[in-house]
Amino acid sequence: MFETFFPQLIGLCTGALLLTSALMVWRHSLLASIRLLALQGVALAALVAVIGIAEGESELGLVSLLILSVKGIGLPWVLAYQSKASIKQIQESTRLNPTAALLAVTLLSILSYVVVSRVFGLGDSSTGHAAPIGLAMVLIGFLLLISRRRARSQLIGFLVLDNGIATTTFLTSGGVPILLEFAVSLDVLLVVLILHVFTGRMRTKFGGTAVDQLRELHD
Amino acid sequence: MTGIGAGLLLQLGLGALAVVTALLAAPSLRSRAGGILCTLIAVTGFITGLAAMLGATGGLLIPVALPMDPLLLAPDRLGGLFMLIVSGVGILVSIYSMSSTSGPDASRTAWVAMPVFLVGMQLVPAATDSVSFLLAWEIMTLGSTVLLLADHASRASVASAGIWYSAMSQLSFFFILAGFAVLAAASGGTSFSNLQAIEPGSAAANVAFVLLLLGFGGKAELVPLHVWVPRVLPEAPSHVSAAMSGAMVKIGVYGGLLVCVRLLPDGPAWWGIAIMLVGGASALYGILQASVSSDLKVLLAYSTTENMGLVFLGLGASMLLRGYDATAAADAALVAALLLAVSHAAFKSTLFLGAGAIIHATGERNLDRLGGLGARMPVTAVAFGIASLGAAAIPITSGFVAEWMLLQSLIHGGRQGGAVVSIAASVAMPIAVAVIALTAGLALLTFVKAYGIAFLARPRSVEAADAREVPSLMRISLALGALSVLALGLLPGPIAALVATTVSSDPTAAVQTVGLGGVSLPGIGAVLDPIMLVVLSALVAIPVIVAIIVSARRHPHRTVDLPWGGGGSRARPRMQYTATSYAEPLVRVFDDVLKPSRDVQVTHVAESRYLVEHVRVEQTVSDVIETRLYRPVLNLFQRYGKAARHVANGSIHRYLTYSFVALLIVLIVVSL
Numbered sequence: 001m002f003e004t005f006f007p008q009l010i011g012l013c014t015g016a017l018l019l020t021s022a023l024m025v026w027r028h029s030l031l032a033s034i035r036l037l038a039l040q041g042v043a044l045a046a047l048v049a050v051i052g053i054a055e056g057e058s059e060l061g062l063v064s065l066l067i068l069s070v071k072g073i074g075l076p077w078v079l080a081y082q083s084k085a086s087i088k089q090i091q092e093s094t095r096l097n098p099t100a101a102l103l104a105v106t107l108l109s110i111l112s113y114v115v116v117s118r119v120f121g122l123g124d125s126s127t128g129h130a131a132p133i134g135l136a137m138v139l140i141g142f143l144l145l146i147s148r149r150r151a152r153s154q155l156i157g158f159l160v161l162d163n164g165i166a167t168t169t170f171l172t173s174g175g176v177p178i179l180l181e182f183a184v185s186l187d188v189l190l191v192v193l194i195l196h197v198f199t200g201r202m203r204t205k206f207g208g209t210a211v212d213q214l215r216e217l218h219d
Numbered sequence: 220m221t222g223i224g225a226g227l228l229l230q231l232g233l234g235a236l237a238v239v240t241a242l243l244a245a246p247s248l249r250s251r252a253g254g255i256l257c258t259l260i261a262v263t264g265f266i267t268g269l270a271a272m273l274g275a276t277g278g279l280l281i282p283v284a285l286p287m288d289p290l291l292l293a294p295d296r297l298g299g300l301f302m303l304i305v306s307g308v309g310i311l312v313s314i315y316s317m318s319s320t321s322g323p324d325a326s327r328t329a330w331v332a333m334p335v336f337l338v339g340m341q342l343v344p345a346a347t348d349s350v351s352f353l354l355a356w357e358i359m360t361l362g363s364t365v366l367l368l369a370d371h372a373s374r375a376s377v378a379s380a381g382i383w384y385s386a387m388s389q390l391s392f393f394f395i396l397a398g399f400a401v402l403a404a405a406s407g408g409t410s411f412s413n414l415q416a417i418e419p420g421s422a423a424a425n426v427a428f429v430l431l432l433l434g435f436g437g438k439a440e441l442v443p444l445h446v447w448v449p450r451v452l453p454e455a456p457s458h459v460s461a462a463m464s465g466a467m468v469k470i471g472v473y474g475g476l477l478v479c480v481r482l483l484p485d486g487p488a489w490w491g492i493a494i495m496l497v498g499g500a501s502a503l504y505g506i507l508q509a510s511v512s513s514d515l516k517v518l519l520a521y522s523t524t525e526n527m528g529l530v531f532l533g534l535g536a537s538m539l540l541r542g543y544d545a546t547a548a549a550d551a552a553l554v555a556a557l558l559l560a561v562s563h564a565a566f567k568s569t570l571f572l573g574a575g576a577i578i579h580a581t582g583e584r585n586l587d588r589l590g591g592l593g594a595r596m597p598v599t600a601v602a603f604g605i606a607s608l609g610a611a612a613i614p615i616t617s618g619f620v621a622e623w624m625l626l627q628s629l630i631h632g633g634r635q636g637g638a639v640v641s642i643a644a645s646v647a648m649p650i651a652v653a654v655i656a657l658t659a660g661l662a663l664l665t666f667v668k669a670y671g672i673a674f675l676a677r678p679r680s681v682e683a684a685d686a687r688e689v690p691s692l693m694r695i696s697l698a699l700g701a702l703s704v705l706a707l708g709l710l711p712g713p714i715a716a717l718v719a720t721t722v723s724s725d726p727t728a729a730v731q732t733v734g735l736g737g738v739s740l741p742g743i744g745a746v747l748d749p750i751m752l753v754v755l756s757a758l759v760a761i762p763v764i765v766a767i768i769v770s771a772r773r774h775p776h777r778t779v780d781l782p783w784g785g786g787g788s789r790a791r792p793r794m795q796y797t798a799t800s801y802a803e804p805l806v807r808v809f810d811d812v813l814k815p816s817r818d819v820q821v822t823h824v825a826e827s828r829y830l831v832e833h834v835r836v837e838q839t840v841s842d843v844i845e846t847r848l849y850r851p852v853l854n855l856f857q858r859y860g861k862a863a864r865h866v867a868n869g870s871i872h873r874y875l876t877y878s879f880v881a882l883l884i885v886l887i888v889v890s891l
Contacts, residue, residue, distance in 0.1 A: 095872065111886060118890040142882065146875040 457575025547742020
């Protein structure tokens with residue numbers, strides 16, 4: 001029963017991951033981006049859970065819970081830790097217009113399919129077929145990093161990149177030991193916390209968090 | 220642990236203690252405590268070096284986890300000699316610098332850097348593998364750079380000197396690193412015993428030889444890598460200049476010897492000729508610039524280039540002669556080069572310390588504003604005078620013995636048993652003799668100028684007229700330096716015999732002691748006995764002196780009061796010869812090489828064009844090599860550097876875009 005659904009579930013989860021990444025490039029509102037990031041975390045947790053059930057490993061269930069709590073709930077909550085009213089008004093003015101950005105996302109997705117299939121081979125399993133999604137997410141995260149001006153939006157790009165790495169790991173090798181996953185998640189949480197404090201300081205010091213203005217500090 | 224190992228460990232321990240003391244000690248105690256600890260470091264190095272030179276073995280193993288040959292500090296005889304030279308200068312400098320109690324020389328930074336510099340210098344000759352060699356080398360460079368910058372806050376030229384020094388040091392380091400890397404790649408190890416296995420004629424050896432010569436030549440102030448010298452040595456505090464010129468430059472010489480004598484002996488003939496060319500050019504160019512300089516420390520700095528040129532000339536001659544199996548002459552040339560290095564360490568550090576004493580007393584280093592210091596600073600004057608004799612290679616000083624021995628080996632080296640050794644040698648040797656002769660003549664002029672203008676005649680400025688003798692520790696240090704110059708000159712035999720054991724396979728065939736500490740070169744049949752010379756000249760001089768005294772007794776002294784003072788009583792100090800006017804004929808003779816720029820401004824009286832109110836003459840002699848060779852290259856770099864600023868403009872987005880684009884390119888390339 002489950003075997004027939006398994007490829008479809010994998011497709012659903014990875015499709016959700018790719019879709020949320022693409023939508024993040026498209027949307028300009030910070031709140032929307034954070035919500036999409038939470039959704040992406042949930043999708044990643046679901047993907048891990050599906051793989052865990054398919055391979056019959058209870059450990060992956062724990063990992064799934066961990067990912068859900070950190071990437072689905074914890075990190076978005078930290079990022080959105082501000083009054084709802086003020087965060088709704090934050091609009092990102094990107095360095096790339098939405099049409100060009102979506103076009104770039106398409107090209108990056110195609111590129112990652114080409115790269116994975118030519119270099120590593122897609123294999124026969126349904127997880128192997130979905131593996132390019134991970135690389136595509138990494139590239140899209142990078143695109144977010146370079147196209148966003150605000151420190152917090154850049155942080156979201158960084159987290160998408162991290163999600164992409166995690167996705168690739170789970171799809172290609174069936175996950176990593178729980179201890180390692182735990183450590184990596186905590187690291188990411190720590191980075192986000194530090195950068196969050198940092199952007200708070202930036203805002204009080206310079207009145208904004210546009211990273212562009214930091215160039216004045218060189219020399 | 221052996222005695223050598225314990226000595227090396229003690230140096231490291233004392234160095235660490237000195238750094239901690241400099242950091243923690245109160246400003247009033249810092250100079251004393253730091254100076255005493257630095258003196259102890261140098262004394263330990265001196266004893267360790269002496270023991271190693273006399274043949275003691277042993278060393279200090281530094282454990283590392285990296286996959287390479289072990290790091291071992293174990294000086295051989297040659298290393299011991301250079302450790303001795305470096306730490307001897309270190310003792311002088313440490314005693315001297317103890318007396319500065321305020322200002323940048325007594326700052327915490329300077330006293331932290333001083334032991335680092337000393338320990339680094341003393342460990343370079345102890346290294347037996349390229350990694351620990353480079354490590355100690357960098358420690359030395361780091362310490363000297365910080366010391367140089369001690370005075371940067373009050374003088375802008377120090378910062379510029381610091382940039383030149385850092386750039387040239389890194390260039391040297393790059394060449395040395397590349398040279399050792401080539402050797403290590405060809406031999407499969409980093410220790411010197413592995414590197415020795417390279418065939419000297421192979422391509423790797425040739426490439427490494429050129430790279431290492433460039434690297435060590437840069438440190439040894441050879442032309443055309445000397446451009447840092449006239450900026451750095453004058454701008455550094457004087458005791459630091461003394462340590463740099465007296466000791467650090469010798470480490471460059473040690474590097475040259477390491478390559479040519481220990482690692483790659485018996486190289487092709489062109490190696491020796493190349494080193495002779497570079498050495499001869501450096502000697503001539505250095506002394507020419509020194510002879511026309513009127514800045515005392517610039518003069519001493521350029522004279523260092525000259526002396527190191529002579530050392531390398533001797534080294535090159537010895538390599539060339541050894542290639543034609545003229546072993547005795549080759550050994551004599553090599554021993555002469557080493558003696559020149561030893562004596563240069565003695566007289567040049569004394570001269571720089573003397574210059575420091577002059578600056579301490581007058582605040583001036585421009586010779587044109589000095590004069591009359593002989594009566595006001597007698598100890599400094601005597602020490603500086605003896606060291607000047609050494610620098611001008613006058614008998615009974617160390618410089619003379621070394622240059623005499625070098626000339627002997629060059630004159631007799633071209634022939635062996637009456638037959639010509641080779642065409643190359645019989646062409647190269649006479650040219651080298653001519654170079655040394657010209658150099659010696661110009662050196663004499665230079666140091667007559669340096670001593671005569673600074674210490675004799677009348678003061679040319681108020682500062683010089685108000686000069687007072689320097690504190691006692693400075694005087695002690697100067698006296699020690701002058702004594703060592705005399706000792707090396709009066710007892711050349713035992714010293715030369717000892718030095719010969721470090722490089723020669725058959726030292727007694729090369730150099731022997733004769734008479735009262737005299738030196739004999741049995742291989743080429745030459746003898747020099749300075750004490751006998753002194754006794755002989757005393758035998759000649761004493762009857763003359765006695766006769767003068769007796770005749771003076773017979774004719775009692777009459778006071779003569781010339782009515783118009785012989786023209787001398789109303790002469791003003793401005794009417795005396797200055798350093799610039801003394802060197803004027805030289806500037807005219809060597810006009811084509813020196814390319815001086817002259818500027819004459821005549822101001823006329825307002826009423827008539829035919830009457831002159833005053834005339835201002837300005838003459839600057841710039842470094843031709845710097846303006847013709849370095850400036851164009853630097854301008855080119857500057858242009859590309861400015862263009863490159865647009866590439867790296869500080870925008871984080873731009874940097875991220877670069878890495879993103881790079882990643883995409885890599886992905887596209889691997890999938891093609």
